[in-house]
Amino acid sequence: MNSTSQTTQAGQKSVLVDIQDGIAWVCLNRPEKRNAINPAIVREMNEALDALEMDDACKVVVITGAGDSFSAGQDLKEYFREPDAGHPVTRERLHKANAQWQWRRMMHFSKPTIAMVNGWCFGGAFQVLLACDLAIANEKATFGLSEINWGIIPAGIVTKSVAMAMMQRTALYYIMTGEPFDGRRAAEIGLVNFAVPADELKARVTKLAQTLMQKNPHVLRAAKSGYHYVREMSWDASAEYLSAKSDQAKFRDPEQGDQQGMKQFLDEKTFRPGLGGYDRSR
Ligand code: ACO
Numbered sequence: 001m002n003s004t005s006q007t008t009q010a011g012q013k014s015v016l017v018d019i020q021d022g023i024a025w026v027c028l029n030r031p032e033k034r035n036a037i038n039p040a041i042v043r044e045m046n047e048a049l050d051a052l053e054m055d056d057a058c059k060v061v062v063i064t065g066a067g068d069s070f071s072a073g074q075d076l077k078e079y080f081r082e083p084d085a086g087h088p089v090t091r092e093r094l095h096k097a098n099a100q101w102q103w104r105r106m107m108h109f110s111k112p113t114i115a116m117v118n119g120w121c122f123g124g125a126f127q128v129l130l131a132c133d134l135a136i137a138n139e140k141a142t143f144g145l146s147e148i149n150w151g152i153i154p155a156g157i158v159t160k161s162v163a164m165a166m167m168q169r170t171a172l173y174y175i176m177t178g179e180p181f182d183g184r185r186a187a188e189i190g191l192v193n194f195a196v197p198a199d200e201l202k203a204r205v206t207k208l209a210q211t212l213m214q215k216n217p218h219v220l221r222a223a224k225s226g227y228h229y230v231r232e233m234s235w236d237a238s239a240e241y242l243s244a245k246s247d248q249a250k251f252r253d254p255e256q257g258d259q260q261g262m263k264q265f266l267d268e269k270t271f272r273p274g275l276g277g278y279d280r281s282r
Contacts, residue, residue: 015044016066017052022059023209024052031067034120037102037128038078039094045101053110059217060209061109063132064116070141073123074098076150095156098124103157106131107228110221112212116205117183117192122146123154130161133224134208135192137183138201143191144180164231165191214277216257222249255280 016027026048028035035041052058065071074080079098083091102124106113115129117137122144129135137143145162147154154162154175162171170189174181183195196204212220226245230238250258261278264270271278 013044014038014040015048017048019055019057022057022213023206024055024058024061026052026061026063028063028065028071031065031069033075034069034072035065035067035125036072036075036079037098037124038075039083042079042094042098042101046097046105049101049105049109059111059213061111061113062116062205062209063113063128064118065120068118069120070115070117071122071125071128072120073125073146074156079124099156102127103131103161108225111217112209112220112224114205114208114212115192116201117141117143117186118198118201124156124158126154127156127158127161129191130165136201136205136208137186137192137195138198139183139187139195140198141183141186141195142180143182143186144178145174146178146180148176149178214280216253216255216277216280218253218255219249219257222246 014029016025016029018025018027026045028037028041028045030036030038030041049061052061079094083094106128112134113132115132115135117129117135119138119141121129121137121141123146126143126145145154145158147158153159159175162175165171166174166189173179183192186192187195193208194204222245226242230241233241250256257278257280260280260282261273264278265273
């Protein structure tokens, strides 16, 4: 797939993938179950992300949900009750496969990712949301760490993700009360970048994806990877790692962005780095 305006329907029942002008719209597709994450979504999301990472037609991934939901979190029947009653190894494998797409693969995905939160977003869906690099919500979407309401803690890796993304008072308030909140509040507490009216959501996400597509993809990949790793490192280790990462990014960058940027700013005086990017067409 290499056309810039190609549409791809992967033909998967629970996850739909549609690539348009470089943006892969990945849609959780169980609207009748509020896109609750079941074993089929786990399997199909792993497959979809695998394929998109290798597909040159995909420059940015947007995760969203069909109907009026982003996702109602893990499926209480198919992800919890049924596997809990089955063979322990089957359950363990399902949880590992889920962690694979929701956390390991998404957080370190080699292309930029945006969560487009169109509606309901609960429990395990926070993991999907926080594993995406950026997020824009419908201001009327409803969010909630609802686990406490039915007798479990926010597990998987949700509590850790929330602790990284929210202030302590805010995180514990929502973890301990399970109180729902809307998209505007999600933007206020930094859980999403912006909240916009529903009818502007897709256009705003498209605009953000287009901004990301203008950047050097090799440097973008190194920048997000660097961010995630240094969060867990000491200051000295971070400085050493970032220095090595920076050299690696320059070494591997086929468009030699730093050389272009310096030349266009210092010698040709054709752009200002503080106000926008260098001309990548040269
Ligand atoms: N797991 C399994 N099934 C679900 C889930 C879920 N997380 N969420 C919704 N469904 C199913 C319902 O059982 C129902 O199925 P049915 O039609 O066969 O009866 C269908 O989706 C529609 O659900 P309703 O509750 O009727 O839809 P409504 O629009 O009134 O409410 C809401 C939507 C608020 C999202 C509600 O379904 C809900 O509270 N879901 C659970 C949300 C939650 O707590 N998620 C966290 C799970 S824990 C975790 O992720 C770790």
